[in-house]
Amino acid sequence: xxxxxxxxxxxxxxxxxxxxxGMAGHCPNCGKGKMFxxxxxxxxxxxxxxxxxxxxxxxxxxxxxxxxxxGHVVVAxxxxxxxxxxxxxxxxxxxxxxxxxxxxCLVLLPVIKGGLIAYQWAMxxxxxxxxxxxxx
Numbered sequence: 001x002x003x004x005x006x007x008x009x010x011x012x013x014x015x016x017x018x019x020x021x022g023m024a025g026h027c028p029n030c031g032k033g034k035m036f037x038x039x040x041x042x043x044x045x046x047x048x049x050x051x052x053x054x055x056x057x058x059x060x061x062x063x064x065x066x067x068x069x070x071g072h073v074v075v076a077x078x079x080x081x082x083x084x085x086x087x088x089x090x091x092x093x094x095x096x097x098x099x100x101x102x103x104x105c106l107v108l109l110p111v112i113k114g115g116l117i118a119y120q121w122a123m124x125x126x127x128x129x130x131x132x133x134x135x136x
Contacts, residue, residue: 011133013122022118023111027051029121029133035114042117055127056120062113069112070104 018028027033033048044054078097081088088096121128 013124013133015119015122018118018122019115022114022116022121025110025114027053028118035117036110040110040113042113051121052127052131053117053121055131056117057126058113058116058120061116062109065112065116066105066108070101070108073104074101 013028017031021031022028022035024031025035027035027046027048029051030046030049033043033046033051035042035046035053037043042053042056042058045052074097077100078093120126
């Protein structure tokens with residue numbers, strides 16, 4: 001089968017809708033079922049529409065993007081606070097910034113992992129290419 005015939009058979013999936021659903025922790029297909037059964041453990045199939053999610057290969061990308069984003073946010077906020085308020089003690093700063101970075105990473109990690117899995121689903125990457133479209 002040629003690439004044009006294959007692209008005709010496989011319809012495009014909505015990328016932005018899938019990303020929004022995935023970043024919210026929902027199935028990229030229907031948006032109703034939960035993507036995660038635990039903090040970062042992905043369901044094998046969507047409990048709502050039965051779309052297989054076990055094909056995902058997020059691997060090390062979500063932690064990498066999380067650290068990249070959180071590092072930039074924490075350093076920017078730290079520099080802004082240091083610029084406008086110079087009477088914070090060093091001990092207080094040593095307590096605040098690592099805690100802020102840890103909380104930010106814990107919040108961002110499932111959001112980024114959900115978005116990455118939804119992107120893989122929408123772009124038919126890895127095993128998602130062989131799966132038919134399931135009605136939402």
